[in-house]
Amino acid sequence: MNNNFTCPVPIPEYDKILLGHGSGGILSHKLFEQFIHPHISNNILDDLHDSAVFEINNKKFAFTTDSYVVQPIFFPGGDIGALAVNGTINDLAMAGAKPLFISVGLILEEGLGTDELSHIIQSMKRAADAAGVKIVTGDTKVVEKGKGDKIFINTSGIGVIEKGIDISPKNCKAGDVIILSGKIAEHGVAILSAREGLKFETTIKSDTAPLNKLVHEILNVSKNIHVLRDPTRGGLATTLNEIASSSITGMFIEEEKIPVDEEVRAACEILGLDPLYIANEGKLVAIAQREDADKILDAMYNNEFGRDTVVIGEVTSDNPGEVIMKTTIGTKRIVDMLSGEQLPRIC
Amino acid sequence: MNNNFTCPVPIPEYDKILLGHGSGGILSHKLFEQFIHPHISNNILDDLHDSAVFEINNKKFAFTTDSYVVQPIFFPGGDIGALAVNGTINDLAMAGAKPLFISVGLILEEGLGTDELSHIIQSMKRAADAAGVKIVTGDTKVVEKGKGDKIFINTSGIGVIEKGIDISPKNCKAGDVIILSGKIAEHGVAILSAREGLKFETTIKSDTAPLNKLVHEILNVSKNIHVLRDPTRGGLATTLNEIASSSITGMFIEEEKIPVDEEVRAACEILGLDPLYIANEGKLVAIAQREDADKILDAMYNNEFGRDTVVIGEVTSDNPGEVIMKTTIGTKRIVDMLSGEQLPRIC
Numbered sequence: 001m002n003n004n005f006t007c008p009v010p011i012p013e014y015d016k017i018l019l020g021h022g023s024g025g026i027l028s029h030k031l032f033e034q035f036i037h038p039h040i041s042n043n044i045l046d047d048l049h050d051s052a053v054f055e056i057n058n059k060k061f062a063f064t065t066d067s068y069v070v071q072p073i074f075f076p077g078g079d080i081g082a083l084a085v086n087g088t089i090n091d092l093a094m095a096g097a098k099p100l101f102i103s104v105g106l107i108l109e110e111g112l113g114t115d116e117l118s119h120i121i122q123s124m125k126r127a128a129d130a131a132g133v134k135i136v137t138g139d140t141k142v143v144e145k146g147k148g149d150k151i152f153i154n155t156s157g158i159g160v161i162e163k164g165i166d167i168s169p170k171n172c173k174a175g176d177v178i179i180l181s182g183k184i185a186e187h188g189v190a191i192l193s194a195r196e197g198l199k200f201e202t203t204i205k206s207d208t209a210p211l212n213k214l215v216h217e218i219l220n221v222s223k224n225i226h227v228l229r230d231p232t233r234g235g236l237a238t239t240l241n242e243i244a245s246s247s248i249t250g251m252f253i254e255e256e257k258i259p260v261d262e263e264v265r266a267a268c269e270i271l272g273l274d275p276l277y278i279a280n281e282g283k284l285v286a287i288a289q290r291e292d293a294d295k296i297l298d299a300m301y302n303n304e305f306g307r308d309t310v311v312i313g314e315v316t317s318d319n320p321g322e323v324i325m326k327t328t329i330g331t332k333r334i335v336d337m338l339s340g341e342q343l344p345r346i347c
Numbered sequence: 348m349n350n351n352f353t354c355p356v357p358i359p360e361y362d363k364i365l366l367g368h369g370s371g372g373i374l375s376h377k378l379f380e381q382f383i384h385p386h387i388s389n390n391i392l393d394d395l396h397d398s399a400v401f402e403i404n405n406k407k408f409a410f411t412t413d414s415y416v417v418q419p420i421f422f423p424g425g426d427i428g429a430l431a432v433n434g435t436i437n438d439l440a441m442a443g444a445k446p447l448f449i450s451v452g453l454i455l456e457e458g459l460g461t462d463e464l465s466h467i468i469q470s471m472k473r474a475a476d477a478a479g480v481k482i483v484t485g486d487t488k489v490v491e492k493g494k495g496d497k498i499f500i501n502t503s504g505i506g507v508i509e510k511g512i513d514i515s516p517k518n519c520k521a522g523d524v525i526i527l528s529g530k531i532a533e534h535g536v537a538i539l540s541a542r543e544g545l546k547f548e549t550t551i552k553s554d555t556a557p558l559n560k561l562v563h564e565i566l567n568v569s570k571n572i573h574v575l576r577d578p579t580r581g582g583l584a585t586t587l588n589e590i591a592s593s594s595i596t597g598m599f600i601e602e603e604k605i606p607v608d609e610e611v612r613a614a615c616e617i618l619g620l621d622p623l624y625i626a627n628e629g630k631l632v633a634i635a636q637r638e639d640a641d642k643i644l645d646a647m648y649n650n651e652f653g654r655d656t657v658v659i660g661e662v663t664s665d666n667p668g669e670v671i672m673k674t675t676i677g678t679k680r681i682v683d684m685l686s687g688e689q690l691p692r693i694c
Contacts, residue, residue, distance in 0.1 A: 016460060019491060020489075022488050022490075031487065034461075036464070045483050045484065056507060057406055063450060065451070065501065067454050108368070112364040114364065136391040137391075138392075140368070140379065140383070142366055142368050146493065147496040149490060152488075344491070345488075
């Protein structure tokens with residue numbers, strides 16, 4: 001038996017995973033496109049939505065997975081458990097699906113308090129109940145102290161998509177409105193503030209929330225929703241770039257229309273961060289036919305997670321694949337995808 | 348803002364997660380029953396099968412999740428990627444489901460070689476292809492060096508269960524035969540030997556394999572399959588105890604009928620391990636009506652992963668909830684569930 005059993009391919013010293021590969025920005029995309037996607041490409045995966053969408057017996061399903069490694073595991077506005085449940089619910093909702101069932105895979109570090117574990121599990125249950133989904137299966141693994149970081153959680157989920165719903169960037173067309181469901185950057189700033197021990201007048205809380213009911217209400221009033229996305233890792237800027245790139249349209253947004261809480265904005269200035277690139281965990285971007293904008297906005301205002309909904313811009317035929325922003329001082333600039341690592345382990 | 352934001356409940360010093368909580372044995376069950384299950388109990392989860400089983404539009408589905416933290420990540424006979432895909436396929440198959448779709452959640456440690464990652468992803472793809480399932484969605488997170496251990500993988504999966512299939516311990520009855528699909532303890536011994544650098548005449552290889560086709564062939568010849576289980580963490584002894592406990596029947600097995608490779612047996616003696624408690628990753632236990640035994644055995648012999656299939660015992664009305672073994676020297680003894688930690692991070 002060989003006691004030096006290692007990977008059978010040579011590993012160049014410079015070719016290592018970096019923290020930035022987990023940022024959700026350009027490095028994450030490169031990692032996926034270079035080392036993962038080419039090996040596992042298939043017709044369903046290649047759609048590259050937040051959820052896989054497929055048919056079984058003429059019924060459309062959405063299926064998604066996300067692992068959560070957020071640090072700290074308890075933070076103002078939530079904890080890793082609520083975040084993991086809401087995140088997977090939202091990924092299903094962004095495919096236009098009604099989330100039904102969720103799985104929970106726990107990786108615990110030796111030494112984690114069992115009361116911390118209980119607290120997180122209870123938080124997952126509350127989040128699941130609030131969204132009307134069931135946690136139906138799970139798994140627990142334990143790693144030695146120093147080989148993990150308290151707790152990592154994977155949640156995967158299944159939802160069903162009703163007939164007639166077709167959420168896809170390919171449906172985007174010039175003139176569509178870009179709707180944002182509320183203030184940005186709260187989750188990322190809450191996490192970083194907790195991590196760095198920053199104190200503000202009021203505590204900045206994560207916006208973690210389940211958006212499935214908001215999506216349900218949007219789809220109730222309009223069948224002309226072309227894209228739904230939750231701007232998590234990489235923030236609003238990265239999400240809009242992804243949509244622009246996959247729909248081959250331009251995105252034109254106006255900075256002054258993008259709502260940011262004053263305290264969040266101040267925190268971003270102190271920390272040297274751009275709110276456009278900060279993760280949200282309870283917001284969505286909807287791109288829809290302009291004619292339906294009013295009724296969509298009405299529906300959103302009436303949902304507790306859509307009270308600050310605004311139209312932030314429109315889809316253009318100019319600048320396909322790019323996001324252009326009119327700044328508050330009236331100039332225009334290209335808003336790129338997040339490059340490198342702004343905030344590690346934000347979710 | 349509070350810079351000491353921690354769990355809002357007190358954490359007794361002695362109440363911590365131990366490595367043994369990940370063993371799959373008594374401690375794992377206690378952890379689940381004490382700190383997890385009470386908080387998330389519902390009618391589907393409470394079945395506590397390897398997969399959740401539910402109906403959508405009159406169609407029966409199986410859904411399962413598993414995280415893999417095996418160390419080392421490359422080992423004789425496979426790697427963490429193949430193990431993760433086969434493991435989830437097998438959990439679906441043990442519910443009598445045809446596995447269709449799999450998700451992949453990666454947690455990478457900063458510094459992992461991208462070539463190691465590529466190699467693992469390719470291995471996942473080969474395993475998925477061999478079993479006829481598709482990897483349709485995924486997620487990648489990165490943690491700082493020293494906060495993970497190279498790579499952890501979660502796989503979740505969805506399968507469909509055909510009408511008329513009802514795999515459940517509640518169907519077990521006295522007189523049913525207990526069938527084992529081959530030699531035990533190979534995966535666990537391969538991992539431990541690789542980890543400890545033990546050398547034997549020939550390399551002991553993990554038995555990691557997809558069992559969905561074997562299950563399909565079993566179900567083709569008999570509708571009287573009462574239980575299907577893959578004896579992974581905790582080994583054959585723990586699996587039989589779980590079945591005995593949930594079916595409230597006794598399990599009677601004969602030690603001399605349980606096949607163990609000679610070299611694996613020798614390794615177990617050197618390491619002070621009992622093969623009955625060692626993980627398998629390509630074996631199954633089938634409990635079936637005695638009248639159908641011959642045709643089930645014929646079907647299993649003809650499958651590449653069932654060539655060493657044997658009947659190892661029978662279900663009894665005596666000793667409900669217990670596993671009794673006739674030893675090679677003719678005495679009888681109770682075989683308990685694994686207590687404590689025999690082999691950490693075996694899968």
